[in-house]
Amino acid sequence: QVQLVESGGGLVQTGGSLRLSCASSGLPFSSYAMGWFRQAPGNEREFVAAISWSGDSTGYVDSVKGRFSISRANAKDTVYLQMNSLKPEDTAVYYCAARTWSWNRSPGMYNYWGQGTQVTVSS
Numbered sequence: 127q128v129q130l131v132e133s134g135g136g137l138v139q140t141g142g143s144l145r146l147s148c149a150s151s152g153l154p155f156s157s158y159a160m161g162w163f164r165q166a167p168g169n170e171r172e173f174v175a176a177i178s179w180s181g182d183s184t185g186y187v188d189s190v191k192g193r194f195s196i197s198r199a200n201a202k203d204t205v206y207l208q209m210n211s212l213k214p215e216d217t218a219v220y221y222c223a224a225r226t227w228s229w230n231r232s233p234g235m236y237n238y239w240g241q242g243t244q245v246t247v248s249s
Contacts, residue, residue, distance in 0.1 A: 143209060
């Protein structure tokens, strides 16, 4: 049974930082590309960042470039999202997701999803 479990969300002030983690079990983690997505109330789920199975390729939505950084530790079956200089518009539930082969910006291309962790940025 595949499980993706996010952690690290919370309430932070504008300009603050959070580090999200997503721990995987039940799949060959080092063979999967991983993505982070977010969904705010009333909005569709949107791509935030993704990383290849090896970690040598990453992608970001323009609104987080230079502020967020995705990384992975295959020995720990974990992917991270370091979020700096947070803004109120970053407020959302953040989800991690896994797919085989290369990363992708479309949520529909991912096979497995976590339950999400809430990130709230106060102004």
